[in-house]
Structure formats: structure tokens, C-alpha cells
Amino acid sequence: MSDAIAETTGLPYADAVPGAVVDADEYGIVVNRDKLVEFALHLRNNEGFDYLSSLTAVDYLGFEGRTPEDRFEVVYHLFSTKKGGDGIVLKVRLPENDPQLPSLTLVYPGADLQEREVYDFYGIVFNGHRRLRRIFLWDGFNGYPMRKDWKEAYYEEEHKPYKSRWPKGHYQWAEDRVPWGDNIKYPEGWDPDTFVPPEPPLPIIHEPPADAGHIKTDRIVVNMGPQHPSTHGVFRMIVALDGETIVGLEPECGYLHRNHEKIGERNTWLGNIPFTDRLDYLSSMSNNFGYVLAVEKLMGDRGKPPERAEYLRVIMAELTRICNHMWSVGFLLNDLGAFFTPALYTIEERELILDLFEAVAGSRMMCNYMRFGGVARDVDEEWLQRCRDIVFNRLEKKIDELETYLTNNEILLTRCVGVGYLSPEDAIALSACGPMLRASGVPYDVRRARPYSIYDRFDFNVVTDDGCDVYARYKVRIGEMRESVKILKQALDQIPEGPIMNGKPAYVTRVQKGEAYGAVEGPKGELGFYVVSDGSDNPWRYHIRAPSYINLNTLEPMTIGYKVADSVVILGAIDIVLGETDR
Amino acid sequence: MAIENQVPEELQKNVFLTSVDFLYNWSRKNSLWPMLFGLACCAIEMICTAAGRYDLARFGMEVMRPSPRQCDLMIVSGTVTKKMVPTIVRLYNQMAEPRYVLSMGACATGGGPFKEGYNVVSGIDKFLPVDVYVPGCPPTPEALLYGILKLHEKIQNQSVRTVPWYRKDTPKGITVPELGPDIFLPDRAAEIRQITMKQKPATAVEES
Ligand code: SF4
Numbered sequence A: 001m002s003d004a005i006a007e008t009t010g011l012p013y014a015d016a017v018p019g020a021v022v023d024a025d026e027y028g029i030v031v032n033r034d035k036l037v038e039f040a041l042h043l044r045n046n047e048g049f050d051y052l053s054s055l056t057a058v059d060y061l062g063f064e065g066r067t068p069e070d071r072f073e074v075v076y077h078l079f080s081t082k083k084g085g086d087g088i089v090l091k092v093r094l095p096e097n098d099p100q101l102p103s104l105t106l107v108y109p110g111a112d113l114q115e116r117e118v119y120d121f122y123g124i125v126f127n128g129h130r131r132l133r134r135i136f137l138w139d140g141f142n143g144y145p146m147r148k149d150w151k152e153a154y155y156e157e158e159h160k161p162y163k164s165r166w167p168k169g170h171y172q173w174a175e176d177r178v179p180w181g182d183n184i185k186y187p188e189g190w191d192p193d194t195f196v197p198p199e200p201p202l203p204i205i206h207e208p209p210a211d212a213g214h215i216k217t218d219r220i221v222v223n224m225g226p227q228h229p230s231t232h233g234v235f236r237m238i239v240a241l242d243g244e245t246i247v248g249l250e251p252e253c254g255y256l257h258r259n260h261e262k263i264g265e266r267n268t269w270l271g272n273i274p275f276t277d278r279l280d281y282l283s284s285m286s287n288n289f290g291y292v293l294a295v296e297k298l299m300g301d302r303g304k305p306p307e308r309a310e311y312l313r314v315i316m317a318e319l320t321r322i323c324n325h326m327w328s329v330g331f332l333l334n335d336l337g338a339f340f341t342p343a344l345y346t347i348e349e350r351e352l353i354l355d356l357f358e359a360v361a362g363s364r365m366m367c368n369y370m371r372f373g374g375v376a377r378d379v380d381e382e383w384l385q386r387c388r389d390i391v392f393n394r395l396e397k398k399i400d401e402l403e404t405y406l407t408n409n410e411i412l413l414t415r416c417v418g419v420g421y422l423s424p425e426d427a428i429a430l431s432a433c434g435p436m437l438r439a440s441g442v443p444y445d446v447r448r449a450r451p452y453s454i455y456d457r458f459d460f461n462v463v464t465d466d467g468c469d470v471y472a473r474y475k476v477r478i479g480e481m482r483e484s485v486k487i488l489k490q491a492l493d494q495i496p497e498g499p500i501m502n503g504k505p506a507y508v509t510r511v512q513k514g515e516a517y518g519a520v521e522g523p524k525g526e527l528g529f530y531v532v533s534d535g536s537d538n539p540w541r542y543h544i545r546a547p548s549y550i551n552l553n554t555l556e557p558m559t560i561g562y563k564v565a566d567s568v569v570i571l572g573a574i575d576i577v578l579g580e581t582d583r
Numbered sequence B: 001m002a003i004e005n006q007v008p009e010e011l012q013k014n015v016f017l018t019s020v021d022f023l024y025n026w027s028r029k030n031s032l033w034p035m036l037f038g039l040a041c042c043a044i045e046m047i048c049t050a051a052g053r054y055d056l057a058r059f060g061m062e063v064m065r066p067s068p069r070q071c072d073l074m075i076v077s078g079t080v081t082k083k084m085v086p087t088i089v090r091l092y093n094q095m096a097e098p099r100y101v102l103s104m105g106a107c108a109t110g111g112g113p114f115k116e117g118y119n120v121v122s123g124i125d126k127f128l129p130v131d132v133y134v135p136g137c138p139p140t141p142e143a144l145l146y147g148i149l150k151l152h153e154k155i156q157n158q159s160v161r162t163v164p165w166y167r168k169d170t171p172k173g174i175t176v177p178e179l180g181p182d183i184f185l186p187d188r189a190a191e192i193r194q195i196t197m198k199q200k201p202a203t204a205v206e207e208s
Helices: A003-009 A033-046 A110-120 A260-268 A270-278 A284-296 A308-335 A342-363 A381-406 A412-418 A424-429 A472-496 A545-560 A564-574 A578-582 B002-006 B022-031 B041-050 B084-093 B107-108 B140-158 B186-196
Strands: A023-024 A028-031 A052-061 A074-079 A088-094 A101-102 A126-127 A219-222 A236-242 A243-252 A512-523 A525-533 A539-545 B072-075 B102-105 B131-136
Touching: A003 A236, A023 B072, A028 A033, A033 A074, A033 A088, A033 A101, A033 A126, A052 A525, A052 A539, A088 A101, A088 B002, A110 A126, A110 A545, A110 A578, A126 B107, A219 A564, A243 A545, A243 A564, A243 B140, A260 A270, A260 A539, A270 A539, A284 A308, A284 A512, A308 A342, A308 A381, A308 A472, A308 A564, A308 B131, A342 A381, A342 B041, A412 A564, A424 A545, A472 A564, A525 A545, A545 A564, A545 A578, B022 B140, B041 B102, B041 B107, B041 B140, B072 B084, B072 B107, B102 B107, B102 B140, B107 B131, B131 B140
Parallel strands: A028 A088, A101 A126, B072 B102, B102 B131
Antiparallel strands: A023 A028, A052 A074, A074 A088, A219 A236, A236 A243, A512 A525, A525 A539
16 A cells, blocks of 8 residues: 555555655645546455546646636546545546547446536546537537637626626626627637538447347437437437437437536625536435535535534535435336326425425526525524424325335336346446445445535435346435435434524625535435635636536446337436536 | 307207307317427427327327428427528418417527627517517427417417408518528618618618
8 A cells, every 4th residue: 555655645545556646735736637537447346436527627827826827727537435434535647738648448437427427518628538519518619619729708707796887786688798699609600501510420349249049130320319308308319220229329419518617606605606606406405415515515614504504505405305206217117108197296295395495495407505604594484384294294104105106017018127237336437426336235325435414413324226227227316215214204303403604694795715526425325515615706617517418427337238118218217407517 | 148049959958159269269279280490409309299198199180290381380499590480480381271380598589698699699589479478498398388289279269250361461471581791681682782782871770
């Protein structure tokens, strides 16, 4: 082990791979890009860091202390699904004129989509990636939008609040300010008449095993989405079929790419909270939770919420989980052809919970409820009583009812058992998270692995299932709802009186210079926020580790070899929400 | 009065006299089929509107069809992105007349919270004719229902004689935008070239 040398040089794992670790700061280890793959391999095989959670990049153009030589930084967050606990952060610094590094997809196949995302946003090239194509924007888009020197058409200023509007509240139509009168921007010298649109993408074909007696079938490519009744939003799958069997699948995202991260860098810290609501719009409370946790890490003592607020956060997050799983179970059945009837049952429960949210936050879906160091509004005794009513007297019965109809339902069994197989090793390697990972039998839950907030006080089980298929995912979701009810019961019993906010509510949040990664176990999996601060009122970088998006890594391996009708169910069981996938 | 007198007495209890417009519009407005087409967060509220509690079936609208050919109403529920808008316009073109567009939420109406985003279209009305706007982020199901009732009102007040879809000069479909370095309309290529090629535009560029 490397601890001895690490102590003398101050660099963790310094001797593992000679020449790999070049530097370290309090946030991570800086790795030489030529040794990156070797070093990652070492960490995975010998140190147990088998899970690449988040991969992103930061553009440090003009950041204090940075030169063009280390303008870009690719950041890897690695964790261990076996040991739990804090992971390690790897950083690779790249010069402005040569932004390329080796791809990690061979060590961590889950890096696939995230590397494509970084390429799309920053133009950083990952050598050896099997299909380094744009994923959110389209081929041919002009420039790399997340670079600091790339300005959008409606660009006004680097940071909000914009001087033109603040403090006098002036307003001018964005359309009146720009030359085209619209949110568009063409490069100089571009000629639309000679423009040839790039070829549409085709999936990589995985040849099925040659088997004798196979009837002769044709190869066709079918496009599913973005307008498709079953794609859970505007998601597009390009599927290559051999007869009815899927031999290739290419996910295509970005139809709801709303530029969260770019807008997030312009917003103030506080101003980002309502935007997080709109990520996974089925579970806004969890999104708030993840973001405030990340920022509170940079706020020191001022970021410590009082007891009552902690309890309120947990209550809201668990209610959200129930909402989300209700929805996803209902709509899984939708995908199976039971159009809308099961969904009606589950939406009913969701509505009751949304009423609770509306009572406390003022909005059914976009709650905007949590604040740095607390929550926005307190609940009264009547609210708590209503909540107890639902939690103690109703939800469990309703989950039972749902199970009576569904769990042993023959159609459900036939369509789901054995469909979409994902082995535990693959699930970890592909960075699957949340119910996807646990339905492959891996007991990894951020609430247990790195307990945040007050989750260490509650007694609950991490629900797993060894089925590794769609049915297992369904069962894990049902089980998690029961566990959430259990947590809710404890939280509602123990919730203390007291303040709900550390200090006074303020518009301006003082955040120290530094970076932080805060993650919660959202309903869909590990929802992480990676924020970098330069000490100003706005984030320098605001990255979201979106579980829906990263879970899509598993889609292609899971669907290959199944029938095209199964792809709909498999996608439904991943439970993606496009707001979060595309951001 | 005069007409009533001409109807034989035994029929008067069984016959209902009305104008063609009224009957035609009444039947249309009470079975308006929306398209099963969700874009973003607002779509969730649209689904909730269709579910048990708010029950869109009361307005004869519970049949949501994923195929544009069978739909009368497109509820643009969510953020319209540049990557998505060609598809939306194509879907609209595929809908049969009479067709209506309801813009649900701040995003579909004007870009909403994401207006400044580089991939966001500032409102679907830059491309499609919109009949009803419903404000909100997201609009509550009640608000959506109110918007739908407003649309019913609009339909009820249309007249067969003046509606565009029975005219000879029915407008053609809407040009589908394309994705180049940024989104562009092929029929405005000349205008774009004049600017990108740094020539003085022959006519002043007026944008809608
Ligand atoms: S208006 Fe608000 S709720 Fe609706 S799509 Fe836009 S951000 Fe989402």
C-alpha cells in the first residue's frame, strides 16, 4: 500500500504507478494524463474504487492562479461500492491548445455517456472512446457551449443580477437586444445554401451469436422517439433490428437540453435552487436537498441546518421518493400496455403527497423549499397531523393494494421476469445507481454508504433484489416505498420543535473559495452536485451528476438481444426523467 | 318564431332547431382529442389533469392519441428546445385541420426560466400559431382546465363560413426549421447569408 510514501510526500497513492500522481490539493489528486488509465486501473483493481460516480470538466479560463497551460480540468469522482465511505477525486489538467486525454471507458464503461457529455460541452477529446459524438447538441453545432469564452445569443453579463435590471427593475425584451431578434447566432462566413446536414447517427451493431436454424431475417433501423408514447419524455432511441431482435441501440438525448449548467453559472447561489426543481421534476425536494448539501459544504458553520430543518428535509425527501416510485411503477405498467389504469391508482397517492407539498411550499411540483442552512417555511401541527394520517394510516395499505394487483400478475411476470438482465458486475462497471444498481443485488445506497444529513439516525434497510431484471427493479421500488414509510414514521415521531433556519434568510450567500461534491440518494439514484466557487456570489462551475442520464449507460447492454417491444419496458424500468437526463 | 310555427306540433318536442355552426362547433369542442405529447415538467401536470382527480374526461378529452393524425389539439407542455422544434413543427404539419395549439406554461409561451439558454426557443409561437396561452410554471391542472375551457369558447364562436380550413387558399404547412450551426429556416437562407457573409442586407431585416 502506498500510505508510507503518501505520508512522506503528502500525495495519496503516490507510489502506486510511477509518475502518475503529479500534485494534490485538498480536493483531489492531480494525475498525469499519460498515466491516467494505468492509475485508474490500479485504483479499481487494488484499492477497491470500483465505481466511477461522476465525471465532468471545469474551464478555468481567467480563474485566479490558472494559466492557459492548465485551463481545463477533468474531474473524476471514484467511490467504492464495497467499502462505502468517502471516495477519491482525480483531476487531470489539460492545456488550452491540446485538450485531449485517454478515455477511461475501458476501465469504467460507465464513463461512456459522461465523456460524450464533456466532449459536447467543452470539446475535450477522449482518445479511444468508441463513439465520441455530440450527445446533447446536434452534430454541426457551432462551438462548445460550456467554455467560458462561448457566449449565448442572449448573453448579457457573466453574473446575475444583471446591472440592466438591478436595482431599478428595468426590463427589456431579450429579443430587442440581439441582431436577429431571436435566440440564434450564426458563425461568420456561414452559407446556409451550401450547408449539408450531417448524416444521422447509426447504432453500433452487436452481431448476435450465429445459430443454426435461425430463420432468415432482415436488418432494419427503427427510430423511436422523440415523439413516442413510451419514451418517458422526449428521448430518442435509434434501434437496429434483426427481425424483431435488437442488435444495436444508440441513445440520443438533448431534446430537452435546457442549459441548466450554463445558466447555473450565471445565477447566484440562491437563484439556482428553483432551477434544481426543474431537473428531475418528479422529485424536486430531493434535488433541492442535493444542491444545498453541496453548497453547505462550502459554507462552514453557517451552513449547518438546525435539527428541525434536518427532520423536515428528510421527511420531504422521503415523501418525494414515494411520489416518484408511485409514478414510476404506474408508468411501467403503462409501458406494458395497461394503459393508464394502474397509473390512475398511483397518481392518486401522489396527489395526496403533492397536497402536502403545496401546503408547505406553495407549489405542487416546483417546491423550491430548501435553503442553505435550513428550509424556507415551517410546518404547523395541522400539517404534521395530515402527514401522519397519510403515512401511518394510508400509504402502507395502498402499497399492499398495488402489490395485490401487480406483484403476481401474470402479464407483469411474463413481460418482466428475465427481461433486461444486468449483472451486478456490469451494473457497477456501468455506473448504474439507485434502484437499478440495487435490483442487481448491489447494496449500495448513498444514505448508508456516506450518510448525509441525519440518515444515520434512522432504522431502515437497503432494499436489494437478485433478480437483475425489470421485475427486480419493480420490486425494489415497491420495497423502497415501504422503507421510506418506515423512515417517515420515525422522523414524524421524533421531529423536534425549534428554528428552521440557521441565521436570517438572505439573498446573498457567502460561499468560500473551493469546491465540493454533495450527493443524495435521490429516488432515481445518486444525485450529485459538483460546485466550484471562486469566492464570488455565483458558482464558477455547477455540475449535476444526473442519475437518469448515467443510468442510460446500461440501456444498450441491457436491450441487446431482446425484442423491440422489450426495449420499451427496459427503458421504463430505468425510470428516466428527461429534465434531468438532458438538463 | 316564424320557423317554429312551420314545425308540426308533434315534432316540436322532438326536434331541436339550431344553426349549423352551433351544432358543428358544439360537437367539435366536446370531443377535442389532445395529442399524447409531453415535453417537460408541464407534461406531468398535463398527465395529472388527465388522471382521476381533475378528470379531463369530463370535457370529452380523455382520449390522448400519440399519433398526430388523430388529434385536434396540440398541448405544447414544456420547454421547446432548438433540437426538438423541427419535430414539433413536423408533428403540427401532420395534424389534420381543424387543429389547435395550446401553449402550456411559461416555457412554451416565451422561454420561461430557461429563456436565455442557448438551446431554448423563446416560445413556440415563433413557429406555430397558438390559440390559447396558459401561464404558470407549471400551470396547475385547474389553470390548464381553464385554458381548455377558453379554447372551447373560441371553438364555439368559430363559423364554418370563415374558418381557414374550408377555403381554397388553405395555408400550406409550416416550414420545418433545420439544424445547422444554429437553428435556421431554409426559406430565409438568403437573408442569413447576407449577414453572415458581411454584406449589407438589401432590405432591412425584420424579425417576427
Ligand atoms: S414552464 Fe416551468 S414547469 Fe413548465 S416546462 Fe417550463 S420550467 Fe417546466
